[in-house]
Amino acid sequence: MTRFSAQDIARLQRRLCYAALLVLLHLLQNTPGLIPAPFGVHAVILIPAVIAIGMFEREMSGMLFGLLAGLLWDAMDLSTNYHAIYLTLIGCFSGGLARHLMRNNIMTATLLNGLALGLYSLISWGVFVDFSSLWAGGFLPLLRYYLPMFLYSLVLSPLVYYLVRAISRRFPDPITE
Amino acid sequence: MRRFFRSTAFKICIVVVLALFAGSLLATHLHGNTTPVNIVVGTVLAPLQRASAFVADQLSTVRFSFRSSAHLSDEVERLQKEVEDLQSQLVDYEKAKEKITLYEEFLELKESNQDYQFTSASIVGRGAENPSGTFVLNRGSKHGILVNDPVIHGKSLVGVVTSVTPMTATVKTLLNPEISVGVYETGVGTTGYVTTTTELAKDGLCRMPGLPNNTSISPGGTVCTSGTSGTYPQDLIIGTVLRVEDDAMDISSYAVIEPAAPFDKLKDVFVITGFEGQANRAQEDAS
Numbered sequence: 001m002t003r004f005s006a007q008d009i010a011r012l013q014r015r016l017c018y019a020a021l022l023v024l025l026h027l028l029q030n031t032p033g034l035i036p037a038p039f040g041v042h043a044v045i046l047i048p049a050v051i052a053i054g055m056f057e058r059e060m061s062g063m064l065f066g067l068l069a070g071l072l073w074d075a076m077d078l079s080t081n082y083h084a085i086y087l088t089l090i091g092c093f094s095g096g097l098a099r100h101l102m103r104n105n106i107m108t109a110t111l112l113n114g115l116a117l118g119l120y121s122l123i124s125w126g127v128f129v130d131f132s133s134l135w136a137g138g139f140l141p142l143l144r145y146y147l148p149m150f151l152y153s154l155v156l157s158p159l160v161y162y163l164v165r166a167i168s169r170r171f172p173d174p175i176t177e
Numbered sequence: 178m179r180r181f182f183r184s185t186a187f188k189i190c191i192v193v194v195l196a197l198f199a200g201s202l203l204a205t206h207l208h209g210n211t212t213p214v215n216i217v218v219g220t221v222l223a224p225l226q227r228a229s230a231f232v233a234d235q236l237s238t239v240r241f242s243f244r245s246s247a248h249l250s251d252e253v254e255r256l257q258k259e260v261e262d263l264q265s266q267l268v269d270y271e272k273a274k275e276k277i278t279l280y281e282e283f284l285e286l287k288e289s290n291q292d293y294q295f296t297s298a299s300i301v302g303r304g305a306e307n308p309s310g311t312f313v314l315n316r317g318s319k320h321g322i323l324v325n326d327p328v329i330h331g332k333s334l335v336g337v338v339t340s341v342t343p344m345t346a347t348v349k350t351l352l353n354p355e356i357s358v359g360v361y362e363t364g365v366g367t368t369g370y371v372t373t374t375t376e377l378a379k380d381g382l383c384r385m386p387g388l389p390n391n392t393s394i395s396p397g398g399t400v401c402t403s404g405t406s407g408t409y410p411q412d413l414i415i416g417t418v419l420r421v422e423d424d425a426m427d428i429s430s431y432a433v434i435e436p437a438a439p440f441d442k443l444k445d446v447f448v449i450t451g452f453e454g455q456a457n458r459a460q461e462d463a464s
Contacts, residue, residue, distance in 0.1 A: 058186075059184065059187065060185075063189065081198070081201040084197050085201075096186070
């Protein structure tokens with residue numbers, strides 16, 4: 001019979017906490033009124049969460065947690081796997097970048113968040129905007145909604161990073177140390 | 178980074194992404210844009226979503242709620258408009274209620290006096306010196322109104338028409354010292370007449386003078402028209418006796434009467450253009 005080591009148990013506890021955190025952040029993000037929405041601008045906090053988890057847990061776990069966060073988001077949003085695909089990719093890439101190219105700290109996390117949130121905002125703007133009216137259907141939503149959403153989410157992203165880091169330090173894994 | 182693109186994790190990621198993409202294409206064609214995974218995840222998360230919606234509702238009742246000020250100010254504006262609409266409806270409702278009460282009394286009067294003929298009218302002007310003593314109505318001889326026609330409000334006497342034009346009529350009321358009406362007190366049957374003075378008219382009162390100083394009339398008694406003059410039908414309500422006082426000019430007494438008609442609030446009245454026993458009605462061509 002296979003016996004689980006203390007490290008395995010710590011890893012399992014850590015990942016269960018990540019999953020619970022993702023569910024909580026999903027509810028906070030997608031339930032109106034739980035997070036302040038100044039001037040009607042909403043924050044996207046699942047993306048920083050997936051990037052942070054990917055940076056601490058590396059590619060495979062980042063990909064799987066990205067998939068989980070994406071499925072949660074799609075279930076609420078009823079969009080057909082759009083967020084699942086996006087978060088799976090960025091979870092995997094953030095883990096790969098943290099392993100091969102960059103250190104895991106708040107600065108690199110903020111940089112990756114900026115890139116991921118910016119790309120998400122641009123894709124959403126491009127897909128859902130009405131370009132038949134260049135100003136009212138095009139640039140106005142970008143300036144009025146998507147750009148503020150990007151900035152607001154970027155401001156909140158360090159908080160999410162520190163939450164993930166707290167969980168990682170609470171249940172340390174020898175691979176990441 | 179080359180090692181990353183060659184790693185097993187990246188290859189698995191690509192497979193997963195392709196599977197998700199294929200699933201979304203399939204869902205678009207078969208399941209109406211919702212994948213089975215979405216349905217399962219949505220079902221599993223439904224209790225949590227309900228709980229978080231409940232928490233959000235509770236937070237919205239807290240003064241420092243997290244809803245944006247723009248949303249709150251829109252809601253305030255909407256509610257203010259709703260309040261204005263409801264107040265306007267309330268005013269219309271109160272007006273309708275008053276009219277219904279008036280018409281109910283009128284109907285009762287008409288049913289008990291089949292010989293009465295009526296014309297409805299509204300007050301469009303009041304006398305400057307004595308607003309309760311003189312009215313102008315929006316009906317005239319063209320509507321069958323002539324001089325000396327009595328004017329009532331429900332079952333109460335208001336006054337009498339004193340001049341007419343084709344479209345208007347002037348009414349002098351019980352609170353006008355020029356008017357006197359033959360009456361009787363319903364309790365003891367004492368007859369007399371009701372008029373008023375300038376001082377009493379200011380308080381909205383009239384008087385029944387010429388009573389013997391041992392009169393049986395007491396406060397609370399009801400005074401009605403006697404119908405003896407032929408100008409007013411019998412049993413129209415004048416008002417209620419407030420008190421009986423001694424006349425300063427002679428040894429008689431007089432009763433102070435509070436009129437039943439609400440002279441300050443009158444808007445709609447009825448003019449009796451015909452009744453059995455009517456006399457003194459001016460002929461149309463003579464007016």
